[in-house]
Amino acid sequence: MLGLDKKDTTLLLIVAVLTMCAPFLLNPFPEGSGMAQFNAGYPDLMQRFVIFGIFAIGFNILFGLTGYLSFGHAAFLGVGSYAAVWMFKLLSMNVLPAIVLAVIMSGLFAMLIGFISLRRSGIYFSILTLAFAQMMFALAYSVLTPITGGETGLQLALSDPRILGASATAEGNIPVPALFGLEMRSSTVWEVGAWKFTFNTGYYFCAVIMLVSFFLAIRIFRSPFGMMLRAIKSNQQRLRYTGLNPKPYTLAAFVISGMYAGLAGALMASMDPLAGAERMFWTASGEVVLMTILGGAGTLIGPVLGAGVIKYMENIVSKINSDILHGWFAFLPDGLEDFVVAIIYPFIGKGWHLTLGLMFMLVVIFLPGGLVEGGQRIARAFRRGKKNEAPKAASTEPAE
Amino acid sequence: MGILDVKDVGKRFGGLKALSDVNLSVQENTCHAIIGPNGAGKSTLLNCLVGKLIPDTGSVMFDGQSVLGRSPHEINQMGISRVFQTPEIFGDLTVMENMMIPCFAKRDGAFRMHAYESIAAERDLIEMAEAMLDDVNMLDKRNMHSASMSRGDKRRLEMAMCLVQNPKLLLLDEPTAGMARADTNNTIDLLKEIKDKRDITIAIIEHDMHVVFSLADRITVLAQGTPLVEDTPENIKGHPKVQEAYLGESH
Numbered sequence: 334m335l336g337l338d339k340k341d342t343t344l345l346l347i348v349a350v351l352t353m354c355a356p357f358l359l360n361p362f363p364e365g366s367g368m369a370q371f372n373a374g375y376p377d378l379m380q381r382f383v384i385f386g387i388f389a390i391g392f393n394i395l396f397g398l399t400g401y402l403s404f405g406h407a408a409f410l411g412v413g414s415y416a417a418v419w420m421f422k423l424l425s426m427n428v429l430p431a432i433v434l435a436v437i438m439s440g441l442f443a444m445l446i447g448f449i450s451l452r453r454s455g456i457y458f459s460i461l462t463l464a465f466a467q468m469m470f471a472l473a474y475s476v477l478t479p480i481t482g483g484e485t486g487l488q489l490a491l492s493d494p495r496i497l498g499a500s501a502t503a504e505g506n507i508p509v510p511a512l513f514g515l516e517m518r519s520s521t522v523w524e525v526g527a528w529k530f531t532f533n534t535g536y537y538f539c540a541v542i543m544l545v546s547f548f549l550a551i552r553i554f555r556s557p558f559g560m561m562l563r564a565i566k567s568n569q570q571r572l573r574y575t576g577l578n579p580k581p582y583t584l585a586a587f588v589i590s591g592m593y594a595g596l597a598g599a600l601m602a603s604m605d606p607l608a609g610a611e612r613m614f615w616t617a618s619g620e621v622v623l624m625t626i627l628g629g630a631g632t633l634i635g636p637v638l639g640a641g642v643i644k645y646m647e648n649i650v651s652k653i654n655s656d657i658l659h660g661w662f663a664f665l666p667d668g669l670e671d672f673v674v675a676i677i678y679p680f681i682g683k684g685w686h687l688t689l690g691l692m693f694m695l696v697v698i699f700l701p702g703g704l705v706e707g708g709q710r711i712a713r714a715f716r717r718g719k720k721n722e723a724p725k726a727a728s729t730e731p732a733e
Numbered sequence: 734m735g736i737l738d739v740k741d742v743g744k745r746f747g748g749l750k751a752l753s754d755v756n757l758s759v760q761e762n763t764c765h766a767i768i769g770p771n772g773a774g775k776s777t778l779l780n781c782l783v784g785k786l787i788p789d790t791g792s793v794m795f796d797g798q799s800v801l802g803r804s805p806h807e808i809n810q811m812g813i814s815r816v817f818q819t820p821e822i823f824g825d826l827t828v829m830e831n832m833m834i835p836c837f838a839k840r841d842g843a844f845r846m847h848a849y850e851s852i853a854a855e856r857d858l859i860e861m862a863e864a865m866l867d868d869v870n871m872l873d874k875r876n877m878h879s880a881s882m883s884r885g886d887k888r889r890l891e892m893a894m895c896l897v898q899n900p901k902l903l904l905l906d907e908p909t910a911g912m913a914r915a916d917t918n919n920t921i922d923l924l925k926e927i928k929d930k931r932d933i934t935i936a937i938i939e940h941d942m943h944v945v946f947s948l949a950d951r952i953t954v955l956a957q958g959t960p961l962v963e964d965t966p967e968n969i970k971g972h973p974k975v976q977e978a979y980l981g982e983s984h
């Protein structure tokens with residue numbers, strides 16, 4: 334389907350079904366129950382899942398395929414956000430022109446930064462991208478304040494021209510981002526017994542864009558271009574002596590991944606129309622590296638998984654506090670309860686970074702292929718188990 | 734004038750004169766062997782032909798054009814393919830993918846952005862790659878991860894990757910080094926067959942005299958960076974200077 338082979342089509346369909354059903358799947362616990370705090374099915378977080386998923390999918394096209402580790406990709410996210418908010422200020426609150434401009438602008442920035450940074454490889458390339466991103470962050474905070482809003486960030490105002498829209502709504506408010514009248518923030522809530530499911534327009538809009546981005550990434554992975562990128566990672570010398578200059582290929586990959594980042598930035602601004610320089614800070618660039626490696630660099634679905642895991646921990650695990658822990662372990666004798674809580678406490682709440690760090694270390698050491706490799710190993714073990722039970726069963730498809 | 738003309742080439746590494754006054758002419762559709770003791774400058778000379786090194790003096794003309802100042806990928810597109818002393822392949826890719834890359838490089842000539850097309854749709858290139866793999870008896874290994882193959886297989890794959898581009902000049906740096914006897918003989922047969930079937934010029938660096946005398950139409954002996962003699966294999970065999978400089982050592 335759509336020019337994909339059977340395996341890739343299946344993967345795309347599974348991802349499509351999961352994202353479309355996310356409001357159910359992420360809200361498995363009834364409202365008001367003790368487990369409700371593990372529900373991730375609220376619009377804000379679901380939007381973050383798919384937006385960072387897009388960011389990581391794009392980053393993986395550069396890092397996963399060519400092996401060039403950029404430490405400055407948040408810069409393009411920031412550029413995308415600023416471009417989108419400027420579109421909201423000047424043109425209209427329609428998200429489409431904002432997204433288009435954001436992708437173009439981040440692509441241009443990526444072209445310039447990539448052209449210079451790709452003169453070096455390995456650690457020097459990483460340092461160059463980091464330097465560029467930090468430079469842009471610092472500029473956005475200081476001299477570029479007229480464009481970026483400086484420390485307060487770039488925000489909408491009633492006085493903005495919005496030449497194709499209205500400066501203010503009839504009630505005198507600042508209008509909200511919308512897709513041809515369909516407001517991004519609007520939600521439908523569906524209550525089934527004790528369960529509450531929220532269907533948010535913004536989430537579904539982002540989810541559809543993520544599916545398209547994911548589909549395009551699969552096409553790139555399976556294309557001659559994708560193969561060239563893997564060849565670059567494998568042996569640039571051989572590629573040169575085979576008659577191709579690696580540079581334009583890596584630059585193209587860099588620009589594509591920069592455009593994905595700009596798209597993610599534009600979607601962030603479309604969900605919440607403001608942009609700040611902190612989106613370009615180096616920790617934000619580091620986060621997408623973590624997402625990609627945690628999920629599995631160079632795999633198709635890995636970066637999306639990694640983005641999901643990290644955003645879930647950041648928003649859910651970080652909210653567990655010691656009272657909640659005491660509540661869970663109240664059945665234990667007092668002394669033991671305090672002891673167990675004391676042991677777990679450093680790993681939750683503000684300590685979620687510790688959990689993430691440990692998880693990251695374990696993955697890098699034991700599963701260099703990321704969570705995807707973990708999944709594949711489990712699947713293989715299962716298959717082997719089944720074969721032992723029924724040795725006469727016909728051999729299944731080869732594992733991947 | 735040959736297809737490849739090397740004139741007065743010299744190359745220094747610091748104080749070391751790796752090449753001096755090298756003059757060499759390789760005639761079209763012949764096999765020209767370059768032999769010489771370790772450190773004679775054979776690989777250095779080859780590197781000067783493919784753009785990896787730029788000679789300090791002299792000129793290198795290929796097919797009527799100078800190769801000096803051109804980068805390796807441009808020189809490859811002029812029609813020179815090279816096999817390295819230690820096999821250089823795309824280790825992370827499968828054998829078939831390794832073959833497809835030179836096919837694309839040859840067809841596209843330069844950077845092309847085929848980012849939305851699928852590889853499977855390139856029937857012509859796939860057939861070309863498969864036919865070449867068949868020629869080197871590696872078709873059964875087409876889906877193998879190339880890094881996990883034996884050194885001999887890597888060497889054969891590298892050779893197939895060069896040949897599938899149909900180069901005018903094939904440069905081989907010790908193509909049978911590290912190969913088992915049987916593999917060496919297969920390689921000789923393969924190269925002979927290629928020589929007969931195609932319009933191709935081969936320049937080969939080789940220590941194995943059996944290979945040299947089976948393939949070469951002419952032989953140049955290089956010693957301490959300078960050509961000692963250039964002659965037919967028959968004459969080289971009996972040449973006293975060669976015996977002294979080279980064959981004396983290894984026999």
Ligand SMILES: Nc1ncnc2c1ncn2[C@@H]1O[C@H](COP(=O)(O)OP(=O)(O)OP(=O)(O)O)[C@@H](O)[C@H]1O
Nearest residue numbers: 746749751769770771772773774775776777778818
């Ligand atoms: N990049 C380099 N920098 C410095 N010296 C070099 C370099 N490349 C080669 N040399 C030196 O130049 C001389 C010629 O080396 P070269 O590799 O061309 O010899 P060779 O004839 O290919 O030997 P072998 O049979 O061992 O492959 C050697 O003394 C070598 O140490």
Ligand SMILES: [Mg+2]
Nearest residue numbers: 775776777818
């Ligand atoms: Mg050598």
